[in-house]
Amino acid sequence: MTRQRLRLTLSGVVQGVGFRPFIYRLARSLALGGWIVNAPHGVIVEIEGAPEALQAFLARLPDEKPAHALITALDQREIPPCGELTFEIRHSQLEGEKTALILPDLATCADCLRELFDPSDRRYRYPFINCTHCGPRYSVILSLPYDRPNTTMRAFALCPACRAEYDDPLDRRFHAQPTACPHCGPQLAAWSARGKVLAEREEALQLAEKALRDGQIVALKGLGGFQLLCDARNAESVRALRLRKQRPEKPFAVMLPDLETAQQLCFVDEQEAALLTSAAAPIVLLKRRTTELAETVAPHNPYLGVMLPYTPLHHLLMRDLGFPIVATSGNLSGEPICIDEFEALARLGRIADIFLVHNRPIARAVDDSVACIALGKPLLLRRARGYAPLPVPVPSGTSLPPLIAVGAHQKNTLAIAEAERLILSQHIGDLENAESERAFSQTLRDLAHMHAVQPRLIVCDAHPDYLSTRHAEQLAIEQAVPLLRVQHHHAHALACMAENAIRPPFLAVVWDGTGYGTDGTIWGGEFLQVTAQAFKRIGTWRAFPLIGGEAAAREPRRSALGALWQMYGCALPEWLSDLPTLRAFSAAELSILRQALQRGLNAPYTSSVGRLFDAVASLLDLNQRMSFEGQAAMRLEFAALEAAPNTDESYPFEVTTITTVNGESVRIIDYAQVFEAIMREWRQGVSVADIARRFHQTLCAVILAQARAAALERVALCGGCFQNRLLLAGAVAALRRADFVPFWSAQVPPNDGGIAYGQAIAARRAFDHKEQA
Numbered sequence: 001m002t003r004q005r006l007r008l009t010l011s012g013v014v015q016g017v018g019f020r021p022f023i024y025r026l027a028r029s030l031a032l033g034g035w036i037v038n039a040p041h042g043v044i045v046e047i048e049g050a051p052e053a054l055q056a057f058l059a060r061l062p063d064e065k066p067a068h069a070l071i072t073a074l075d076q077r078e079i080p081p082c083g084e085l086t087f088e089i090r091h092s093q094l095e096g097e098k099t100a101l102i103l104p105d106l107a108t109c110a111d112c113l114r115e116l117f118d119p120s121d122r123r124y125r126y127p128f129i130n131c132t133h134c135g136p137r138y139s140v141i142l143s144l145p146y147d148r149p150n151t152t153m154r155a156f157a158l159c160p161a162c163r164a165e166y167d168d169p170l171d172r173r174f175h176a177q178p179t180a181c182p183h184c185g186p187q188l189a190a191w192s193a194r195g196k197v198l199a200e201r202e203e204a205l206q207l208a209e210k211a212l213r214d215g216q217i218v219a220l221k222g223l224g225g226f227q228l229l230c231d232a233r234n235a236e237s238v239r240a241l242r243l244r245k246q247r248p249e250k251p252f253a254v255m256l257p258d259l260e261t262a263q264q265l266c267f268v269d270e271q272e273a274a275l276l277t278s279a280a281a282p283i284v285l286l287k288r289r290t291t292e293l294a295e296t297v298a299p300h301n302p303y304l305g306v307m308l309p310y311t312p313l314h315h316l317l318m319r320d321l322g323f324p325i326v327a328t329s330g331n332l333s334g335e336p337i338c339i340d341e342f343e344a345l346a347r348l349g350r351i352a353d354i355f356l357v358h359n360r361p362i363a364r365a366v367d368d369s370v371a372c373i374a375l376g377k378p379l380l381l382r383r384a385r386g387y388a389p390l391p392v393p394v395p396s397g398t399s400l401p402p403l404i405a406v407g408a409h410q411k412n413t414l415a416i417a418e419a420e421r422l423i424l425s426q427h428i429g430d431l432e433n434a435e436s437e438r439a440f441s442q443t444l445r446d447l448a449h450m451h452a453v454q455p456r457l458i459v460c461d462a463h464p465d466y467l468s469t470r471h472a473e474q475l476a477i478e479q480a481v482p483l484l485r486v487q488h489h490h491a492h493a494l495a496c497m498a499e500n501a502i503r504p505p506f507l508a509v510v511w512d513g514t515g516y517g518t519d520g521t522i523w524g525g526e527f528l529q530v531t532a533q534a535f536k537r538i539g540t541w542r543a544f545p546l547i548g549g550e551a552a553a554r555e556p557r558r559s560a561l562g563a564l565w566q567m568y569g570c571a572l573p574e575w576l577s578d579l580p581t582l583r584a585f586s587a588a589e590l591s592i593l594r595q596a597l598q599r600g601l602n603a604p605y606t607s608s609v610g611r612l613f614d615a616v617a618s619l620l621d622l623n624q625r626m627s628f629e630g631q632a633a634m635r636l637e638f639a640a641l642e643a644a645p646n647t648d649e650s651y652p653f654e655v656t657t658i659t660t661v662n663g664e665s666v667r668i669i670d671y672a673q674v675f676e677a678i679m680r681e682w683r684q685g686v687s688v689a690d691i692a693r694r695f696h697q698t699l700c701a702v703i704l705a706q707a708r709a710a711a712l713e714r715v716a717l718c719g720g721c722f723q724n725r726l727l728l729a730g731a732v733a734a735l736r737r738a739d740f741v742p743f744w745s746a747q748v749p750p751n752d753g754g755i756a757y758g759q760a761i762a763a764r765r766a767f768d769h770k771e772q773a
């Protein structure tokens with residue numbers, strides 16, 4: 001009988017997902033000999049036997065692989081047979097390149113859940129139960145390859161029972177690195193806000209549950225960091241949490257006991273249910289059905305951010321409590337999430353009444369992800385737990401130089417890339433304070449260490465004053481490599497292009513809050529013609545002054561006043577005297593601001609659509625001062641959802657074409673007519689909802705008009721404004737009706753959380769260009 005032997009090298013997500021036991025069982029079922037081993041770049045398999053059996057092995061491999069496994073490359077070579085008759089799993093190799101992909105943390109699987117609540121199981125009510133199909137991954141890995149000594153579980157020696165499962169290739173816990181049981185694994189403790197141990201194990205859990213029932217605030221050490229919890233039905237508790245966390249109005253997410261409760265409180269369609277119960281288990285924005293929960297959970301908001309229990313600890317807590325709880329990141333507003341219990345005592349000691357902690361260290365902060373269903377598919381708004389650090393798509397045939405991209409300023413993420421592999425970090429946050437700056441530096445070091453990339457290029461935003469830019473400049477000097485600065489809106493466009501595999505040339509509609517333009521003004525309402533090598537700004541909104549610069553971003557009344565100034569100058573028409581925007585200022589404030597405008601003091605010009613949303617919200621008196629980013633735009637979107645049916649007409653708008661100094665023509669869209677119509681209708685008593693709806697319709701009409709003028713079939717809708725589902729759906733429908741092909745970001749947030757992704761893609765093109773030159 002002829003025998004053949006093959007050596008296979010597989011890369012992708014092939015560690016920590018039950019891949020080796022799967023190969024073991026497959027090889028044995030086909031009577032093949034050989035071995036499998038985890039290597040830093042993936043797994044290596046040698047199989048030997050009859051040629052037909054080898055063929056069957058290769059055919060069944062892709063179809064039957066474990067649910068969470070992802071094979072990105074398979075190299076196959078024939079080698080001389082050596083007569084091996086049995087198959088075995090070998091110890092991991094430590095040498096070699098670190099290119100294996102790291103899996104995100106996965107929600108508790110059905111098998112573990114059954115054991116958790118089975119009184120006869122040895123892990124009954126054990127808050128750290130997990131197996132090869134579920135449990136912590138990214139939040140416990142210290143380095144590759146993914147083996148227990150390289151995780152934060154290394155301090156816990158396996159007991160004989162756990163060891164037997166761990167060593168048995170046919171067991172669900174074979175090489176489940178974080179596996180543990182009540183005898184050998186991590187344990188809970190309840191601490192007072194001063195760090196005094198109040199109770200341990202089951203008693204600690206009960207104490208925390210009692211505190212929640214009594215209306216207290218609990219800081220819980222979760223999977224990727226601390227969460228702050230309180231009874232979502234108790235208005236007093238929610239108010240106390242808002243006060244102590246310094247988060248007056250921004251919506252809180254809630255954790256509900258089960259899908260049925262979610263369906264009682266909110267409208268949940270099939271896709272939303274699938275997203276809620278997925279292994280990633282993000283916070284999903286759902287339309288509210290009732291106002292049963294405290295209004296202060298998400299004030300003036302028709303949606304609720306809902307998540308289901310995703311760790312055994314959450315399952316125990318929610319099953320015992322049986323009521324909705326607020327579950328928000330364990331931090332002070334604007335700061336990164338806490339991961340260490342001693343640090344948490346210091347930072348959250350004034351917020352929480354009691355701490356429910358445990359002794360399994362968290363390797364890195366990974367926040368809860370936030371998503372919604374838009375146009376029939378999941379749209380990520382914050383990409384972290386459950387998604388990071390999975391790779392993001394790279395256009396086929398692209399090979400990236402080894403690089404680090406540092407992202408923007410708000411909703412910061414980082415990217416690291418080499419060849420066809422592009423890893424986007426978890427959400428870090430706004431780089432506003434020393435704490436987030438520290439989180440940024442830590443994540444930067446962590447990414448470079450985990451993936452062992454030696455960058456040949458650093459990429460950053462074109463904004464000279466971003467903290468991320470300054471870090472990048474420093475890093476480029478330290479590493480003695482070039483620095484590439486990528487224009488903000490170009491990066492947005494390239495992220496959308498790479499995710500959707502859009503072939504250039506295409507039109508990118510990039511609308512967001514702010515980004516540094518190539519002319520030094522603040523961009524944010526751009527139409528870019530993107531080609532394989534560059535971009536051209538072919539359209540934009542008429543710019544207006546942002547009175548007070550940064551302050552304007554927090555006060556919609558300032559955006560509105562700036563736009564009115566641009567329309568009318570000093571002399572506002574008489575009929576505007578009772579406008580809410582003007583009434584939102586005192587007479588003294590108005591006179592100071594007028595002088596500032598006349599002299600052009602601290603009033604940079606912007607074409608931002610985000611600020612136009614703010615301005616309209618101010619004209620309609622929906623919001624004059626914001627307590628969180630995006631608040632005014634959200635109020636306007638929600639108002640529009642209440643519009644009478646058939647409110648589908650739009651306002652007239654003017655477009656003028658100007659020629660720049662370079663001889664290029666740019667179409668300028670004027671909001672003046674739109675604003676005038678809005679103010680007239682408001683005075684006539686037309687409902688705010690109808691006006692808000694017509695404003696959205698107008699924006700869609702503008703996009704369509706620009707698409708026609710650009711005459712490019714493919715249109716990318718990108719930037720933070722397209723988190724607005726009404727705008728996204730309206731623009732997509734308008735474009736499709738006119739035979740354009742619209743694209744939008746979904747797997748990677750359309751907001752600045754996707755900037756690092758676009759920067760990395762831009763770097764590839766810049767490099768190609770330079771090396772050819």
Ligand SMILES: [Zn+2]
Nearest residue numbers: 109112131134
């Ligand atoms: Zn499991």
Ligand SMILES: [Zn+2]
Nearest residue numbers: 159162181184
């Ligand atoms: Zn054990």
Ligand SMILES: [Zn+2]
Nearest residue numbers: 512515720752
């Ligand atoms: Zn942006």
